[in-house]
Amino acid sequence: MKExxxxxxxxxxxxxxxxxxxxxxxxxxxPDSGGEGELDKCVFLESWLKSHGITQLERYxxxxxxxxxxxxxxxxxxIPGSDTADGAPRLWIMSHIDVxxxxxxxxxxxxxxxxxxxxxxxxxxxxxxxRGVEDNQQGLTASxxxxxxxVKQGIKAARTVKLLFVADEENGSGYGIDWLLKNVxxxxxxxxxxxxxxxxxxxxxxxxxxxxxxxWIQFSTAxxxxxxxxxxxGINAHLAGADLAVRLHEELTKKFSDHDPLFExxxxxxxxxxxxxxxxxxxxxxxDDVFCMDMRVLPRYPAKTVLAEIDRIKAEVEAKHGxxxxxxxxxxxxxxxxxxDAPLVKLLSRTIKExxxxxxxxxxxxxxxxxxxxxxxxxxxxxxxxxxxTAHQPNEYTLLANILGDAKVMALLMVxx
Ligand SMILES: [Zn+2]
Numbered sequence: 001m002k003e004x005x006x007x008x009x010x011x012x013x014x015x016x017x018x019x020x021x022x023x024x025x026x027x028x029x030x031p032d033s034g035g036e037g038e039l040d041k042c043v044f045l046e047s048w049l050k051s052h053g054i055t056q057l058e059r060y061x062x063x064x065x066x067x068x069x070x071x072x073x074x075x076x077x078x079i080p081g082s083d084t085a086d087g088a089p090r091l092w093i094m095s096h097i098d099v100x101x102x103x104x105x106x107x108x109x110x111x112x113x114x115x116x117x118x119x120x121x122x123x124x125x126x127x128x129x130x131r132g133v134e135d136n137q138q139g140l141t142a143s144x145x146x147x148x149x150x151v152k153q154g155i156k157a158a159r160t161v162k163l164l165f166v167a168d169e170e171n172g173s174g175y176g177i178d179w180l181l182k183n184v185x186x187x188x189x190x191x192x193x194x195x196x197x198x199x200x201x202x203x204x205x206x207x208x209x210x211x212x213x214x215x216w217i218q219f220s221t222a223x224x225x226x227x228x229x230x231x232x233x234g235i236n237a238h239l240a241g242a243d244l245a246v247r248l249h250e251e252l253t254k255k256f257s258d259h260d261p262l263f264e265x266x267x268x269x270x271x272x273x274x275x276x277x278x279x280x281x282x283x284x285x286x287x288d289d290v291f292c293m294d295m296r297v298l299p300r301y302p303a304k305t306v307l308a309e310i311d312r313i314k315a316e317v318e319a320k321h322g323x324x325x326x327x328x329x330x331x332x333x334x335x336x337x338x339x340x341d342a343p344l345v346k347l348l349s350r351t352i353k354e355x356x357x358x359x360x361x362x363x364x365x366x367x368x369x370x371x372x373x374x375x376x377x378x379x380x381x382x383x384x385x386x387x388x389x390t391a392h393q394p395n396e397y398t399l400l401a402n403i404l405g406d407a408k409v410m411a412l413l414m415v416x417x
Pocket of ligand 1: 096136169391
């Protein structure tokens with residue numbers, strides 16, 4: 001059976017190129033980034049799958065007036081497996097339909113929306129070039145090839161397979177996976193397994209199972225403006241803000257000091273980042289000050305514990321300087337990790353070894369990906385693929401060998417117990 005699957009995939013180069021080409025021709029850019037959304041691309045994919053024998057399809061349209069058709073569509077393709085008992089775990093492969101804009105046009109050597117093939121003669125074979133060919137159409141195409149290898153050859157999957165093609169991954173998932181989890185009850189079962197082929201490394205040896213908790217925080221400090229020579233007549237909001245930034249960096253780092261080798265870096269980070277302009281001239285003491293911090297905290301520390309410590313330090317700085325400090329949280333996400341001993345992690349690790357002959361290791365990342373939505377819903381989810389990491393860059397490319405190789409891994413995942 002493995003030989004049948006592998007040879008089908010090895011002979012699917014033309015299908016992979018065709019699908020990549022047709023998908024790339026239909027730019028699915030979010031209205032947030034000035035595009036019209038995913039409708040054209042999703043409608044195309046739906047009919048393409050149908051004409052290739054993947055016929056059990058459901059569309060879920062998140063309403064969005066700004067987008068073409070007023071919707072942000074996601075699509076689910078179901079390939080029934082041998083174990084269809086109620087509550088039997090299903091294998092999901094989730095890729096996203098949307099792409100980011102091409103960016104600076106002059107940096108592209110070819111038209112971003114026309115896939116071209118190129119062989120650099122470096123022994124790694126043909127690469128496809130175009131916006132979206134890697135992010136996330138490598139994973140999307142690989143998942144489709146894997147499914148076709150079964151469907152076209154009458155091979156039954158061990159468990160029901162669900163290919164999920166979501167909208168709105170690049171701009172926060174509010175019309176994508178987050179919307180699906182909130183608006184389509186029962187779509188996922190608790191014991192389902194989800195592979196997200198949307199990040200990885202050139203060897204395919206890292207399996208992402210966890211994220212740090214993510215806290216983005218913006219502080220506004222109100223003091224009193226004064227002449228630069230008369231601090232006695234004002235309250236320097238910038239000085240208080242700077243004091244707060246330094247104290248938060250030092251004290252939070254000390255308080256939340258655990259290390260976890262799953263992550264890189266293996267500790268929590270508390271970084272002052274954006275700083276808004278205050279006064280335009282050097283000889284005025286600013287009465288208002290705004291700065292931001294980007295915090296990535298090991299999952300063992302709940303966000304509310306960190307925020308309580310922030311409140312304590314903030315109160316001390318307010319008292320010391322006589323200022324009023326408020327803050328907003330542009331982002332605050334927690335993420336439960338998927339266990340490194342979860343069946344999905346073990347099974348994936350085995351199949352990667354079989355296809356690519358590499359030993360895998362589980363890793364955690366800085367945070368803020370779609371995996372968190374599913375993990376927080378209690379569903380085992382891992383992010384993996386073998387890729388060049390050219391996402392969002394000009395001249396984005398994918399190796400044909402990676403599409404076919406990842407398809408083999410996915411097909412084995414579908415058939416193995
Ligand atoms: Zn992506």
